[in-house]
Amino acid sequence: xxxxxxxxxxxxxxxxxxxxxxxxxxxxxxxxxxxxxxxxxxxxxxxxxx
Amino acid sequence: xxxxxxxxxxxxxxxxxxxxxxxxxxxxxxxxxxxxxxxxxxxxxxxxxxxxxxxxxxxxxxxxxxxxxxxxxxxxxxxxxxxxxxxxxxxxxxxxxxxxxxxxxxxxxxxxxxxxxxxxxxxxxxxxxxxxxxxxxxxxxxxxxxxxxxxxxxxxxxxxxxxxxxxxxxxxxxxxxxxxxxxxxxxxxxxxxxxxxxxxxxxxxxxxxxxxxxxxxxxxxxxxxxxxxxxxxxxxxxxxxxxxxxxxxxxxxxxxxxxxxxxxxxxxxxxxxxxxxxxxxxxxxxxxxxxxxxxxxxxxxxxxxxxxxxxxxxxxxxxxxxxxxxxxxxxxxxxxxxxxxxxxxxxxxxxxxxxxxxxxxxxxxxxxxxxxxxxxx
Numbered sequence: 001x002x003x004x005x006x007x008x009x010x011x012x013x014x015x016x017x018x019x020x021x022x023x024x025x026x027x028x029x030x031x032x033x034x035x036x037x038x039x040x041x042x043x044x045x046x047x048x049x050x
Numbered sequence: 051x052x053x054x055x056x057x058x059x060x061x062x063x064x065x066x067x068x069x070x071x072x073x074x075x076x077x078x079x080x081x082x083x084x085x086x087x088x089x090x091x092x093x094x095x096x097x098x099x100x101x102x103x104x105x106x107x108x109x110x111x112x113x114x115x116x117x118x119x120x121x122x123x124x125x126x127x128x129x130x131x132x133x134x135x136x137x138x139x140x141x142x143x144x145x146x147x148x149x150x151x152x153x154x155x156x157x158x159x160x161x162x163x164x165x166x167x168x169x170x171x172x173x174x175x176x177x178x179x180x181x182x183x184x185x186x187x188x189x190x191x192x193x194x195x196x197x198x199x200x201x202x203x204x205x206x207x208x209x210x211x212x213x214x215x216x217x218x219x220x221x222x223x224x225x226x227x228x229x230x231x232x233x234x235x236x237x238x239x240x241x242x243x244x245x246x247x248x249x250x251x252x253x254x255x256x257x258x259x260x261x262x263x264x265x266x267x268x269x270x271x272x273x274x275x276x277x278x279x280x281x282x283x284x285x286x287x288x289x290x291x292x293x294x295x296x297x298x299x300x301x302x303x304x305x306x307x308x309x310x311x312x313x314x315x316x317x318x319x320x321x322x323x324x325x326x327x328x329x330x331x332x333x334x335x336x337x338x339x340x341x342x343x344x345x346x347x348x349x350x351x352x353x354x355x356x357x358x359x360x361x362x363x364x365x366x367x368x369x370x371x372x373x374x375x376x377x378x379x380x381x382x383x384x385x386x387x388x389x390x391x392x393x394x395x396x397x398x399x400x401x402x403x404x405x406x407x408x409x410x411x412x413x414x415x416x417x418x419x420x421x422x423x424x425x426x427x
Contacts, residue, residue: 005424005425008424008425009424009425011425013176013177013178013182014168014171016171016179016426017171017179018168020164020167020183020417020418020422020425021164021165021167023417023421024163024414024417024418025157025161027270027420028157028410028414028417029154029157030269031266031269031413032153032154032156032157032406032409032410032413033154035153035262035265035409036150036151036153036154038258039146039147039150039153039254039258040150042254042257043147043248046249046250046251046254
């Protein structure tokens with residue numbers, strides 16, 4: 001990971017932007033996927049308790 | 051005698067251009083009704099700050115009142131965060147809890163942020179990574195996040211980025227429909243979506259803002275001020291025991307901070323800051339960001355439909371609501387659905403996607419804040 005970051009630090013601005021975009025989109029999808037799981041599990045628990 | 055005429059002798063043609071810009075913003079607010087609460091104060095602030103030897107910025111070596119507001123509210127990032135508390139108190143996550151799949155559109159519609167960031171680094175624009183990230187974040191369709199990121203990464207473009215963000219948010223009814231129509235067939239726009247009414251347990255409504263804040267804090271600690279403020283406002287709304295505070299956040303706090311935020315942003319629109327080619331580029335790229343956001347959401351919905359049985363297909367217009375412009379985007383999509391087929395109600399799905407966009411845009415802002423400093427020289 002450290003070496004990837006140091007490689008990217010020496011890369012062109014566009015390559016850095018591509019890396020931020022890839023990391024950013026993965027991060028947003030992953031974080032929201034976790035929220036999705038929390039809501040889905042909570043809904044299931046709610047229905048069971050009813 | 052010369053001292054008496056100093057106002058006339060020190061005015062420049064650039065100041066007149068900025069008066070015109072200010073008047074256009076006021077005209078858009080008053081005549082067209084585009085985000086009047088923000089565009090009017092921004093427009094007037096632009097005029098104030100460009101008056102000769104403007105005493106609102108400094109007078110006799112002391113900071114003027116708009117400089118004081120700028121230092122206290124924008125430089126410290128206090129105003130955008132206070133606005134987020136108000137916004138959080140206005141959001142009802144209920145439609146999202148009833149149909150949690152919509153949350154993924156809040157992620158897909160952030161595509162414009164990243165696409166625009168890449169474009170901004172290419173010739174002839176050649177913005178630095180920090181500047182490009184600040185320009186891309188206009189695509190968050192979320193004023194406070196745009197201000198927050200621009201203030202950290204590209205303060206000299208703060209005025210242009212804020213004006214672009216709020217202007218395009220107000221122009222969502224004009225920007226989104228042509229993009230949606232270009233990317234979808236009539237048949238797709240007529241897809242019906244079933245909506246089942248169900249009760250959301252109170253404990254989920256209370257736990258959600260706390261859990262989201264905690265997770266965001268672990269994933270992107272730098273995003274905590276943004277997501278924490280938004281979710282604090284939402285917790286006040288949903289806890290059920292702070293109705294007066296919730297009402298205050300939604301009304302008095304929102305109005306007061308919006309008023310101060312607008313005129314303070316306007317004060318950063320000095321001719322020297324605003325009148326250059328890069329401002330025009332930023333305004334153009336802001337529009338590109340909104341178009342790519344809409345396209346990203348719609349195309350993602352079409353992609354998901356490839357794996358769904360015919361009766362469970364998603365109306366791809368729902369994807370366009372994944373931007374943060376709430377509730378405008380959801381209303382537009384419902385209007386389009388109704389135009390295609392009278393009585394096709396997809397509003398609750400659209401709202402679910404739209405509130406997801408609010409969370410998604412803040413998370414995207416947090417990702418940008420976390421990743422850019424790692425790589426930027």
